[in-house]
Amino acid sequence: MPSTNLTFAHRDEHRAWLASQGALPAGFRVGTTRFDFMPAEAPKPAKMTLTLLTLEQPTPSFAALFTRNAFPGAPVIVGRKRLAEPTLGAVIINNKISNVCAPGGVEASERICAATAAQLGLAPGQILPCSTGVIGWTLPVDAMIGALPQAAAALTNASILPAAEGIVTTDLYPKIRRATVGGGSIVGIAKGAGMIEPNLATMLVYILTDIAVPRTELRPMLARACDASFNAISVDSDTSTSDTVVALSSGRVPFTDWGAFERGLHQVCRDLAEDVVRNGEGVRHVIRVTVRNAASLGLARALGKAVVNGPLFKCAVAGNDPNVGRLIQAIGKHVGAHAPGTNLSQLSAKLGGVEIFARGVFQLNPEKEKALVAHLRDAELYQSAPPKDGVFSAPIDFPPHERCVDLEIDIGNGAASATVIGGDLTHEYVSENADYRS
Amino acid sequence: MPSTNLTFAHRDEHRAWLASQGALPAGFRVGTTRFDFMPAEAPKPAKMTLTLLTLEQPTPSFAALFTRNAFPGAPVIVGRKRLAEPTLGAVIINNKISNVCAPGGVEASERICAATAAQLGLAPGQILPCSTGVIGWTLPVDAMIGALPQAAAALTNASILPAAEGIVTTDLYPKIRRATVGGGSIVGIAKGAGMIEPNLATMLVYILTDIAVPRTELRPMLARACDASFNAISVDSDTSTSDTVVALSSGRVPFTDWGAFERGLHQVCRDLAEDVVRNGEGVRHVIRVTVRNAASLGLARALGKAVVNGPLFKCAVAGNDPNVGRLIQAIGKHVGAHAPGTNLSQLSAKLGGVEIFARGVFQLNPEKEKALVAHLRDAELYQSAPPKDGVFSAPIDFPPHERCVDLEIDIGNGAASATVIGGDLTHEYVSENADYRS
Numbered sequence: 001m002p003s004t005n006l007t008f009a010h011r012d013e014h015r016a017w018l019a020s021q022g023a024l025p026a027g028f029r030v031g032t033t034r035f036d037f038m039p040a041e042a043p044k045p046a047k048m049t050l051t052l053l054t055l056e057q058p059t060p061s062f063a064a065l066f067t068r069n070a071f072p073g074a075p076v077i078v079g080r081k082r083l084a085e086p087t088l089g090a091v092i093i094n095n096k097i098s099n100v101c102a103p104g105g106v107e108a109s110e111r112i113c114a115a116t117a118a119q120l121g122l123a124p125g126q127i128l129p130c131s132t133g134v135i136g137w138t139l140p141v142d143a144m145i146g147a148l149p150q151a152a153a154a155l156t157n158a159s160i161l162p163a164a165e166g167i168v169t170t171d172l173y174p175k176i177r178r179a180t181v182g183g184g185s186i187v188g189i190a191k192g193a194g195m196i197e198p199n200l201a202t203m204l205v206y207i208l209t210d211i212a213v214p215r216t217e218l219r220p221m222l223a224r225a226c227d228a229s230f231n232a233i234s235v236d237s238d239t240s241t242s243d244t245v246v247a248l249s250s251g252r253v254p255f256t257d258w259g260a261f262e263r264g265l266h267q268v269c270r271d272l273a274e275d276v277v278r279n280g281e282g283v284r285h286v287i288r289v290t291v292r293n294a295a296s297l298g299l300a301r302a303l304g305k306a307v308v309n310g311p312l313f314k315c316a317v318a319g320n321d322p323n324v325g326r327l328i329q330a331i332g333k334h335v336g337a338h339a340p341g342t343n344l345s346q347l348s349a350k351l352g353g354v355e356i357f358a359r360g361v362f363q364l365n366p367e368k369e370k371a372l373v374a375h376l377r378d379a380e381l382y383q384s385a386p387p388k389d390g391v392f393s394a395p396i397d398f399p400p401h402e403r404c405v406d407l408e409i410d411i412g413n414g415a416a417s418a419t420v421i422g423g424d425l426t427h428e429y430v431s432e433n434a435d436y437r438s
Numbered sequence: 439m440p441s442t443n444l445t446f447a448h449r450d451e452h453r454a455w456l457a458s459q460g461a462l463p464a465g466f467r468v469g470t471t472r473f474d475f476m477p478a479e480a481p482k483p484a485k486m487t488l489t490l491l492t493l494e495q496p497t498p499s500f501a502a503l504f505t506r507n508a509f510p511g512a513p514v515i516v517g518r519k520r521l522a523e524p525t526l527g528a529v530i531i532n533n534k535i536s537n538v539c540a541p542g543g544v545e546a547s548e549r550i551c552a553a554t555a556a557q558l559g560l561a562p563g564q565i566l567p568c569s570t571g572v573i574g575w576t577l578p579v580d581a582m583i584g585a586l587p588q589a590a591a592a593l594t595n596a597s598i599l600p601a602a603e604g605i606v607t608t609d610l611y612p613k614i615r616r617a618t619v620g621g622g623s624i625v626g627i628a629k630g631a632g633m634i635e636p637n638l639a640t641m642l643v644y645i646l647t648d649i650a651v652p653r654t655e656l657r658p659m660l661a662r663a664c665d666a667s668f669n670a671i672s673v674d675s676d677t678s679t680s681d682t683v684v685a686l687s688s689g690r691v692p693f694t695d696w697g698a699f700e701r702g703l704h705q706v707c708r709d710l711a712e713d714v715v716r717n718g719e720g721v722r723h724v725i726r727v728t729v730r731n732a733a734s735l736g737l738a739r740a741l742g743k744a745v746v747n748g749p750l751f752k753c754a755v756a757g758n759d760p761n762v763g764r765l766i767q768a769i770g771k772h773v774g775a776h777a778p779g780t781n782l783s784q785l786s787a788k789l790g791g792v793e794i795f796a797r798g799v800f801q802l803n804p805e806k807e808k809a810l811v812a813h814l815r816d817a818e819l820y821q822s823a824p825p826k827d828g829v830f831s832a833p834i835d836f837p838p839h840e841r842c843v844d845l846e847i848d849i850g851n852g853a854a855s856a857t858v859i860g861g862d863l864t865h866e867y868v869s870e871n872a873d874y875r876s
Contacts, residue, residue: 041802070782071770101766103799135763136800195750195767236749238764239771311674311749311863312633315871325573326676328539329633332509333677344508361541362574364479390824390865425749426872427828430865433753 002177002271007401014173014398021176022159025185025210027250029054031154032166037143039097041136050144051093051166052116052151053206055250058089058126061215063222067198067243073098074105075129078113079244082128089126091206091246092116094144095169095191096133100241108139115145119152132191132204132242133169160208164189167204170432172279172397177271179264184211184253186264190272194281194433196235197309198226198243205230205245205272210252211261221262222247229269232301234422235280236429237309277421278381278399282392282429285317285379288404292417299339300418303409306334308422317405318424320380322372324349324356324364331409346412351375353406379405384427391435392427440615440709445839452611452836459614460597463623463648465688467492469592470604475581477535479574486534488582489604490554490589491644493688496527496564499653501660505636505681511536512543513567516551517682520566527564529644529684530554532582533607533629534571538679546577553583557590570629570642570680571607598646602627605642608870610717610835615709617702622649622691624702628710632719632871634673635747636664636681643668643683643710648690649699659700660685667707670739672860673718674867675747715859716819716837720830720867723755723817725860726842733852737777741847744772746860755843756862758818760810762787762794762802769847784850789813791844817843822865829873830865 008014024030034049064083066076082088092112099105113127120127131139154162164174170193178187188207213221226245247265255261278286289307294300307313310330316323327349335342349357352375354368382396404421446452462468472487502521504514520526530550537543551565558565569577592600602612608631616625626645651659664683685703693699716724727745732738745751748768754761765787773780787795790813792806820834842859 043804068774068778069767069770070773070778070780071766098763100763101795101799105799135767136802195764197771238748238750238767239774241763241767241770310676311867312676312871315868318868319872321872325538325679326633328509329507329573329676329679332507332679333635335508336506336677340506340508342508357539361539361543364574366481384828386824386826386828388824390822424872425868427865427868429749430753430756430863430868433750434757434759434862434864 002274002402003267005402008398011398018174018176019159019161021178022161024157024160025187025208025250026252027056027210028208029056029155029157030160030163031151031156032162033147033150033154035143035147037140039140040138046096048094048096049166050147050151051163052155053091053163054120054155055089055248058087058122059249059251060087061213061218061249061251062088063215063219063247064128065223065226065245067240069239069241071101071241073100073131073242074109075099075131076242076244077106078109079128082125085125087126088128088248089122090116090120091128091130093130093167093204095167097131097137097139098133098135098242099131099139100135102136102138108141111141112144115148119148128246130204130244132167135241160187160189167191170194170281172394175272175275175279177268177275179267181211181261181264182253182255182257184209184255186268188268188272190276192276193279194236195238195240196233196276196280197237197239198230198233207247207268210250211255212251212253213249213261217258218247218249221265225266225269228266229273232418232420233273233277234305234308235277235283274421277423280423281432282426283423284381284384284426284428285376285424286404287317287407287422287424288419289407289409290417290419292410293414294411294416295342295414297416297418300416301420302338303331303334304418304420306330307407308420311425314425317376318426320373320376322351322369322376324351324362328357343413348410348412350408376405379403392431394428440712440840441705443840446836449836456612456614457597457599459616460599462595462598463625463646463688464690465494465648466646467494467593467595468598468601469589469594470600471585471588471592473581473585475578477578478576484534486532487604488585488589489531489601490593491529491601492558492593493527493686496525496560497687497689498525499651499656499687499689500526501653501657501685502566503661503664503683505678507677507679509539509679511538511569511680512547513537513569514680514682515544516547517566520563523563525564526566526686527560528554528558529566529568531568531605531642533605535569535575535577536571536573536680537569537577538573540574540576546579549579550582553586557586566684568642568682570605573679598625598627605629608632608719610832613710613713613717615706615713617705619649619699619702620691620693620695622647622693624706626706626710628714630714631717632674633676633678634671634714634718635675635677636668636671645685645706648688649693650689650691651687651696651699655696656685656687659703663704663707666704667711670856670858671711671715672743672746673715673721712859715861718861719870720864721861722819722822722864722866723814723862724842725755725845725862726857727845727847728855728857730848730855731852732849732854733780735854735856738854738856739858740776741769741772742856742858744768745845746858749863752863755814756864758811758814760789760807760814762789762800766795781851786848786850788846814843817841830869832866
């Protein structure tokens, strides 16, 4: 579960809550603009949103983690170089086109940075570029540079909500989380719904704080927080070529309790990570797997991932079907292939608090079956209904609750534990990714 | 492609071809029986088919490979013990219940073996048991023993087709392949449609030959043949708890050209493996990935698996959408996570013979796009149509053709190559596994 336990009856209720979370920390401004352009690779016009995140003063205190996909997008290549810069002054983000393996991609990103720097009175090396969207298309650089002045004119220090809305692609709703630490705050936004099994970071995440944290502290803290949050989720086992997590401190609020800061940072990252799954493409059930008493953290996390990435188990959850045979299969598949010496004779498993497996055999009966079905139904975000045209889509654009399908797996032969969060596999996922061109 | 290039316009045409392939090698007999029983774990009766495969004389020349899933079914546990027996006389196979992690599972399998042995005048250690179907349920041992005499009474030496039909579960059609070697033959059957990323073997495969091959030759040959066939396919990345491949020689036809025998064995295994994918749950496109010039066989095979197990790429193929960004993502995901030192700067990729990627960038234009869409449509087994009740199912129960979505990936920095075969991810897969209880 996230640190909250919220329910929303309607989109407007959810948006009001987001607005209440979105106050910008001191020293930051955001501005967005939306415009039409003609893609080079497609026959009809498309829409793009440019989002500017700026610091009132360039800061040396910034951190960023990028995808480990071996075909990183051009902005990731540029962003890695920015880590060596003394200060950062702004982030420029576009959706719709991710600028991955496109001809001239790095040059295009650098041109956007140069134009943004000129607009803001900064140096190009002070600008971090980010792109998300279609892989392989080329950025419409001239149209983007033409739209920059409107984004700059829209800059305000009021709320991060326009940025949370500006960076989305297939997301159903924007995602904002905040923590209050000392006299300051940590506010994060995320976009991402598909191609989500981050390997260091999820699609795009921006975490802003006014608390003064030196770069040397911020970078390892962000790496640890991502490891326990974005690196512990999977919507569909696919790893984006654009994953980026950025943390920026404006340094306005003096503070030295870095333990408290790191706890706040972890909370914001964990909450955003779970938001990303809850809003994942086609996700109707969030699945939360806690693996306990494993021989290593790596094994605990890998077993959790094996469960939430097992398509047959994911389909069973989608159908509110407690098909625990598929769960045991997924655990045995991973152990057999990757950890064959592991002793599983003491393994026990609970679903929704109900013991389903112990000492090598299933522990099932018709009453338990009823309780398991009830648990699955209770965690469902919405019911799927067959549409007339066969193209399934979510009927909601807000998270009605924060309940999960709750799995506990106790290996019984070690001391490591991990929690992994994933989603089910639904007709809505297939429709999103097969029934029309993305 | 399989060694054939068949097309079938109708189920009856396919069944006639199967019948033409099914003549039993000398020295074997098969018999089946189908009966109703009351499962202990479910409120309504179910149907089971018992299949007997017998040798006229028990043979020392037998080989078997079993799942590496760490929760193997009871028949797998018993089967592994049988490998040490001097001779094998029969295989007894049931569908509907797989006898995995069920209380008393091994004892149940041994009781079936003892009853089969008594029926056939053999010793229990000469019987290999196999079960496939629901995981976690208990075998109806008494009902099975009661049905054994009918299966024995049905034994004939005419055709393997009744066995190919008797062992299926969610398969749309039976699968038989044969090779003629010297004066004898190799005939194989397979069942399996879901939970298919075999790790040593696919669901259930039986290969019978009358050619005299000593056990010491047969076992390593079967392991090599499985590695290049059943271990190189994936329908859904899940690894069954019951995977078993059995090879039996009746020793009737003297032969010493073991190279020729092994080539025939490989062909039968490769053809059956591709049949399993073509008949995979929800598969509308078979995807054949050939990876060339990789640094190792392991990397070549792993990259092929990463492509055919990438849900976003699988969905794109289902939609006849040449979304090559998702393909490059899948390759980069694997390399980034598991082979981060690999040089991909010389990677090129072709889809349907059309170059789509070279030297780090996409090679796309609107004419190529049309050719790619045409290639995907040509490989489609059937068109998906939205059903009124939202539950998608295949409208065919035969393979209309043997064409594949043909992907060639050249890494350009090594000498190893591998071919991996998989399927797309469709509404039919989700319906099969989410829309009703299996």
